Amino acid sequence: MTEKRITIVEKILDANDRLANENRRRFDLAEVFSINLMASPGAGKTSFILATINALLDANVQIGVIEGDTAPVTLDSDKILAAGMPAVQINSGGNCHLDAVMIDSALDQLPLETLDLVIVENIGNLICPAAFYLGTHSNVLIASVPEGDDKPYKYPNIYRGLDVLIINKTDLLPYVDFDMDYFRQGVEMLNPGLKTFAVSCKTGEGLEDWLVWLKSKLPAR
Amino acid sequence: MTEKRITIVEKILDANDRLANENRRRFDLAEVFSINLMASPGAGKTSFILATINALLDANVQIGVIEGDTAPVTLDSDKILAAGMPAVQINSGGNCHLDAVMIDSALDQLPLETLDLVIVENIGNLICPAAFYLGTHSNVLIASVPEGDDKPYKYPNIYRGLDVLIINKTDLLPYVDFDMDYFRQGVEMLNPGLKTFAVSCKTGEGLEDWLVWLKSKLPAR
Numbered sequence: 198m199t200e201k202r203i204t205i206v207e208k209i210l211d212a213n214d215r216l217a218n219e220n221r222r223r224f225d226l227a228e229v230f231s232i233n234l235m236a237s238p239g240a241g242k243t244s245f246i247l248a249t250i251n252a253l254l255d256a257n258v259q260i261g262v263i264e265g266d267t268a269p270v271t272l273d274s275d276k277i278l279a280a281g282m283p284a285v286q287i288n289s290g291g292n293c294h295l296d297a298v299m300i301d302s303a304l305d306q307l308p309l310e311t312l313d314l315v316i317v318e319n320i321g322n323l324i325c326p327a328a329f330y331l332g333t334h335s336n337v338l339i340a341s342v343p344e345g346d347d348k349p350y351k352y353p354n355i356y357r358g359l360d361v362l363i364i365n366k367t368d369l370l371p372y373v374d375f376d377m378d379y380f381r382q383g384v385e386m387l388n389p390g391l392k393t394f395a396v397s398c399k400t401g402e403g404l405e406d407w408l409v410w411l412k413s414k415l416p417a418r
Numbered sequence: 419m420t421e422k423r424i425t426i427v428e429k430i431l432d433a434n435d436r437l438a439n440e441n442r443r444r445f446d447l448a449e450v451f452s453i454n455l456m457a458s459p460g461a462g463k464t465s466f467i468l469a470t471i472n473a474l475l476d477a478n479v480q481i482g483v484i485e486g487d488t489a490p491v492t493l494d495s496d497k498i499l500a501a502g503m504p505a506v507q508i509n510s511g512g513n514c515h516l517d518a519v520m521i522d523s524a525l526d527q528l529p530l531e532t533l534d535l536v537i538v539e540n541i542g543n544l545i546c547p548a549a550f551y552l553g554t555h556s557n558v559l560i561a562s563v564p565e566g567d568d569k570p571y572k573y574p575n576i577y578r579g580l581d582v583l584i585i586n587k588t589d590l591l592p593y594v595d596f597d598m599d600y601f602r603q604g605v606e607m608l609n610p611g612l613k614t615f616a617v618s619c620k621t622g623e624g625l626e627d628w629l630v631w632l633k634s635k636l637p638a639r
Contacts, residue, residue: 237458237459237460237542237565238458238544238565238569238572238573239458239562239564239565239566239569266572267545267572267573267575268571268572268573268574268575270571270572272568272571272572291545291549291575292545293514293543293545293546320545321458321544321572321573322514322543322544322545323459323542323543324488324512324513324514324541324543325514325546328512341460341564343460343562343564343587343590344458344459344460345460347493348459348460350489350491350493351459351487351488351489351491351493351542352459352488352489352542353489354488354489354512366564368593369564369590369593369594372589372590372593373590
């Protein structure tokens with residue numbers, strides 16, 4: 198009796214996802230944990246990266262940063278370099294998100310084998326970055342208190358794909374109308390049990406818990 | 419002697435721009451002033467529209483609002499309706515900007531002939547909305563103080579195409595690091611002489627000058 202075979206045509210990955218998988222392989226080979234950091238403009242992505250770098254200096258954690266911007270400015274990269282870590286600037290040429298091709302090129306310019314962590318600072322945008330897999334291990338979003346408590350309801354797609362949520366600028370809570378329960382309710386609906394850290398990069402409040410989580414993800418050297 | 423003729427092939431407008439011109443014709447025929455209101459997520463677009471509606475109630479100015487969102491939520495439209503003005507909700511279906519087709523459809527649902535002003539609240543995004551002409555008379559951007567003073571340097575395209583800039587949430591100036599001179603310098607470089615109003619929708623501070631400008635643009639009835 199001959200075995201019958203059914204040919205299954207699997208979903209063919211598009212060019213971006215193929216290259217993203219290749220990026221992931223590079224991270225894994227170098228034993229580097231990698232983060233895709235997303236947020237609206239001005240939510241505090243660069244401040245959060247700098248706070249993380251500074252808090253981990255004593256632990257000798259080596260962090261490479263890929264900075265995405267829509268314009269050829271190096272404001273953010275300059276800050277990372279000044280903090281003593283390698284940074285690569287990507288100019289998206291007006292594009293509203295980073296993609297796997299850009300990360301592939303940026304990785305060529307980072308000393309991956311000497312790093313423990315790579316943080317990709319995506320373009321400031323709550324919509325398009327959610328649709329492009331970069332190959333990183335973890336999707337992290339920074340929501341900022343002064344943006345308002347209705348953002349999960351209005352930009353649901355980006356919340357659905359998150360591994361970690363940072364609520365930043367908690368120092369401004371006394372001065373703005375932000376209902377934390379309403380905000381968290383919206384998040385819970387889209388992404389039940391999402392790991393969430395409420396922090397203020399300005400005062401340092403709340404960063405400790407984030408750092409404990411992050412250290413648990415870093416390779417043991 | 420025969421006249422020589424040279425055939426000049428003019429730039430053929432793309433589909434979006436053709437329809438945008440048609441939208442403009444509809445605004446002009448109805449003698450309605452129209453605004454494309456852009457901003458990052460949470461900069462205060464809806465609050466600004468509500469403050470404008472409320473301030474013009476006594477003057478009997480009729481304002482229609484087209485609300486763009488990436489998700490099927492009516493949070494913002496509900497607020498406009500509660501303020502007594504007609505609103506149309508556009509769900510962009512995950513798209514990161516509004517286009518002329520969406521405005522064309524929305525205009526079918528507004529009582530244009532009874533209105534003085536139409537405000538289009540674009541999707542919260544500093545990148546893609548700048549690339550799509552909707553047919554409105556005026557491009558207005560709301561920059562928000564807690565977003566930081568470096569935004570003109572990082573998102574130059576949207577600033578280049580503006581007719582009016584609103585700096586919102588000035589009530590938060592004492593609590594954040596925002597260098598107004600540095601911000602204005604960046605704007606001036608991209609869009610010299612740009613008409614700018616610094617306001618707080620929360621306290622009402624600075625709105626009077628914006629209203630004077632706006633009234634000067636409305637049709638005399």
